Amino acid sequence: MPHTRPLGAQISHMLKDRGVDVIFGIPGVHNQEMYRGIEEAGITHVLARHEQGAGFMADGYARASGRPGVAYVITGPGLCNIMTPMGQAYSDSVPMLVISSCLDETAAKRGQLHQMKDQRAAAATVCDWSEEARTAEAAYALVDRALREMDTDRPRPKHIQVPIAQLEAAAPPFVAGGLIAGNSAAPEAQMREVAALLATSKRPLLVLGGGTTQASDQVRAFLGKCPAAVFTSYAGRGVVAPSYGLLFGSTLARPDSANVLAEADLVIAVGTELAQVDLWRDRLGHTAPLIRVDIDTEVLSNSSDAHLRIQCDAARFFEAVTAKINGAQTVWDPAAVAARRARWRSEIDAERTGIVPVCDALRACLPDGTMIYSDMTQLAYAAKEVWDMDQPGHWHHPYGFGTLGYAIPAAIGGGVARKGLPTMAIIGDYGFHYTMQELGVAVELGLPLPILLWDNGKLGEIEDSMVRAQIAPNAVIAHNPDFCKLAEAFGAQSAAPQSLHDMQAAVRTAFDADGPTLIYVTPDISR
Template identity: 30%
Template sequence: MNTNGGQALIKSLELEGVEVIFGLPGGAILPVYDPILDSPIRHVLVRHEQGAGHMAEGFAHATGRPGVAMVTSGPGATNIVTPLADAYMDSIPMVVITGQVPLPSIGTDAFQECDTVGITRGVTKHNELVTRAEDIPMAIRQAFHIATTGRPGPVLVDIPKDIVDPRNPASAMNWNWPTDADVSSSMPGYKPTTKGHPKKIKEAAALIAVARKPIIYAGGGILKARAAEALRELAELTGIPVVTTLMARGAFPDDHELCLGMPGMHGNYTAVTSIQKSDLLIALGSRFDDRVTGKLDGFAPDARIIHVDIDPAELGKVRRADVPIVGDCRLVIEEIIKALNALGGPESRMDITPWRQQISAWQELYPLVYEQSIDGDLLKPQYVLEQLRDRSPADTIVASGVGQHQMWTSQYWKFNYPYTWVNSGGLGTMGFSIPAAIGAKVGRPDRTVWAVDGDGCFQMTAQELVTAATERIPVKIALLNNAYLGMVRQWQEMFYGERYSEVYLSPDLPDYVKWAEAMGCVALRVESPDEVGPAIDKANEINDRPVVLEFRTDASEKVFPMVSPGTSNDQIDVGPLQNGLGR
C-alpha cells in the first residue's frame, strides 16, 4: 500500500489537469483538504457552496475546460444541487466532489448525512458513490471523461470519509492511474456518436441547396463543440442568416452582416420573424426550447428542419426533424460544407437574395429601441448597458443573472467573440452572475469580466464578493437596481392587471454601496445619465479588487419585444414605441 484515498484523489485531479478547485471544507471532506496544502492546485474558498458550483460553471463557460468544485457531505452537497441542475440544463462540463459520511455510517442518519447520489441523480449527467479507495483514480477519470465528451454535463463523485482518511485502514491503496483504454472499457454503455451519418449529411446539403428562405438556428452546442469557425464558414459559403440563441450569443459575431441576433420570447423582431417565415431551419446544437418556439404548433409552420445534435434524445423531442443528424456540431458542419461544395458553386443553390432583402427590411423597420430618460428621472437600463458595452474592451466577458437585466444584456451587448457570454439559460438561476463571473475571471484572468446583475439576484449570492476580494479576483458588477423583482413585476403588469404581489424590494435597503464596501469592493452609486460613462471608465481602470457600480434604474421599463407566454411567435409584441409600424 503506497498511498491513501485522499492523496490519490488530489493526485488524480492534478493528472486530469485541474488548476483550480472552488470549494468549502467540512467534516466529511476534511481528509481531502489536507493534501491540498501540498498540491499545486489553487483552491478558491467560497462563502457558500452554491457559489462554488456557479464559479465552476463560469470557469467552464469561459475556458471550455471542466470546472471543479469540492464540498462536504449533507448541507454542503444539498447547497450545490442548484449549480448541478443549472449545469445539467446548459450542458456545462463540471466535476463536483462531495464528501460523504464513512461507509459504515451511510444510511444511519449520521451527522451531515444525506443521500447525495439519490438527490442529484436527476440533475447530473452521471454520479457515483465510490466505495473503495483503490477505485478513486478510475472514478475521477470517468467523471472527467463523461463531463467533457458527448453532450457535456455535470458529474458528481461522492467520496465516503473512511476511504480518504489516512488514519483509517480503509483508505490504504496502491496507486494505479487507468489508461484511456481502461476508462472506455470500464463504461461499455457510453459511446457518444460524434460523426454524422454520411447519407443524412448529403440530405441536409440537398435541402439547403433548394431552400429559398433558410435560417441557421445556432444553439449552445456550437460553443460546446468549438464550432464557431465552422459555423461562420457555413454561413459565409451559403449566405444564410444566423440567429444565435441565448446560449449561443457570441457563437457567431453580432457585427457580422449575416447575424440576426437572439430569437425567442425576448428576441428581436427580425430573428423571431425570420424563423417564423423560413422554409428551412438549420438547427445546429439548439434544442427547440419553449422560450424559443413560443406556442409550438405555431412555430415556423412552413419550415423543414435539419437538426444536428450530439444528443440523440434531442432529435424529435420537440419538433420532428426532416433530416436528423446525431453528431458533433463542428464535425457535422464541416461535412455539410464539403457536401455543399460537392454539389457545385453558388449556382447549385437557390438564390436567396430576395429573402435577405426581406430580412434587411425587417431589421430596418424594427431595431431595438428605448426612450432615453429625461434629467432627474431614473436611469434606463438599456442606456447603462450601451455605455457598459461601448466603454469596455471588445472581448470583455459578460456574466448575467436571470431576469430583465439578463434579457437586456443579451439584446444590447455586441457579442463578437465566442465564450464571452456566461449566463443561466435553461434553469434560469437567479444569483448566477456574481459567482459565475468570479469563475470566469479565474479561468481568464487576462480578460475584463463584468457581471450584470439585478437587485433581486444580487441579494442571493453577493457574499461571494468577499471571496473575490479575499482571493484578489477583480470582477466588476453592474448592479441594475430598480428596487423590484423586475421580470416578475413585468408579468404582473402585463398579465395580472398590474396587481403587484411580493415584488417590491426597496432601492436603498440594503444600502448596496455600503454592503459592497464592507465586502472589500470599490463601490459607486450612479443616478444620472452623465455619471454613467465616467463611473464605468473608473471601474474599468480598477484591477486589484472587485468593483460594484449600483445604477438606479427605472422599474417601469419593460423588456421588448415580447412573445407572450402561450402565444405564437407571430404575435410578437414589439412594444409601445414601435406598435403600429407597418408590418
C-alpha cells in the first residue's frame, strides 16, 4: 500500500509510475526534497553542469525517445537558466516537463535567496503553460495534465513550480495508473473531399513537416497509390525515402521552390507551420487549392489561404485518404525533379564553399541509424538542405528559437535515450563556448559520442550577413582555445584530421570509443 511521503519524494514516485525513467537537473537547497525520492523510485538522474544544459538534455532525450524529457531545477536562477531550452522546445514542439521549487511567499517578503518578482509568469513566456501547485493534490493533477496533453495535443514544454514548504510537507499517495490515450481521428466528410480533389489532380504536391515523423509508413503507402511531388521541412526529412523519384527534399528555402509550388494543381501541407524558418519568404508560392492538416488549432486558425483545414493526426489522415483513393496518374517528371535538385545543390555549394563535400564525406561514414544533433553553424545550415535522411526523426536542430549551444547537451540526452545506438553532435566553434562544460557529463556517462567541431574562426554566418547588408564586420571574431587540449582536459578523446578521409576514420573510431571524442575540423579540410 503506498504510504505518506514528503511531496518532493511523491512527485518522483508518481513520475516513475507514469513512465519516466530519467530526470536531468541540478540539486540545490530549495529543490533537494525533489531528490529524496529519485533513487528510491528507480529513476536515473543525470547531473548537468548548468541548468541550460539540463534543459537541452531533456529536449534531446525527448526527441530521441518520443517520451517527455523531465528536468528538476531550483528557484530563481535555476529556472531562468532553463528558460532558453524551454523556448527552444516550445518552438520545435518537444515534450518537456520542468519542475522547479519556488518561494512560499514573495509579495510581502523581500531579500530571500533566489527571489524573483514573478517566477511563474516569467516561465510562462517560453512554454505552453506555467502553474503553481500549492497542494499535493494540485501537484498530482498538474503532472497528469502535462503528460496527458503532451500525448494528445501538440507536444510542448510545461512548467510546474511547487513551494518549498509543500515539497517538504507530508503528502498523501497519488493515484497509480496510466494516462488516457489521445484520439485525433480523421473527419469522414473532409476525407471524402480530399479524395475527390486527388481524383482529379494531375500535379498533387505534399509539404511534410516535423508533425509527420511518426507517420512515415502511412505517407509512403499513400505515395505508392498517388505519386505526388514532395517537399519536406528540415524537421520532416526522412519521412519519404531519399530514393523516391519525386522528392524535392528539404529545399523550401530555395527561392525557386515557389515556382515549383506554382506548378502544382493541389497542395497538401501536413504537420508544418510553414513558418519563416521553413520558407524564408512571406508566401508558399502556390496558386492551387491548399489543404492544411495539423493537430494544432492555432496553426489551422492562421491558415487563412487554405481551401480546407483539417484537425487530425498525420498518420490517421494518410491512412484515411489512402483507403479512399483507387490510385492516381500524375504528370510530375522525375528527371525534371532531379535536375532542379542538382541546380539547387550547386547553389548551396557556391554559397557555402567547401561545406557540401564535408557533408557528403560525413554521411558516407556514419553507421546506419545514426542520430544527429546539430547547432547553429554553417556546416549544419548546408547539411539541412543537401542531406536527405534515410529515416525520420534522426536529425535534430534548434530550428525555431535558434539558440547556440544546443548540440552537445541535446546529443547527451539522445545518447542516454538510445544506449548502444549511434549518436553524434555537430557544433561550431562559437556555439561550443556556450555549453562546453557539458562535455564533462558525456565523459562521466562514458557516452561514445563523436562531436564534430566546425571551426571557421568566427561567427561566419553573421559576418556574411553584415557584408550583404554593407556593414563593416565587427564583433564576429573571438579568441578560441586549443579545442583538442580542452576536450582532453575534460577526459574526452580528440582528433584533428587533415583530410576528409582522415575525418571519416576519426568518426568511425569515435563511435567505438568508451567516451566522447571531439573531432576538430576547419574549412581547410576540403581544399
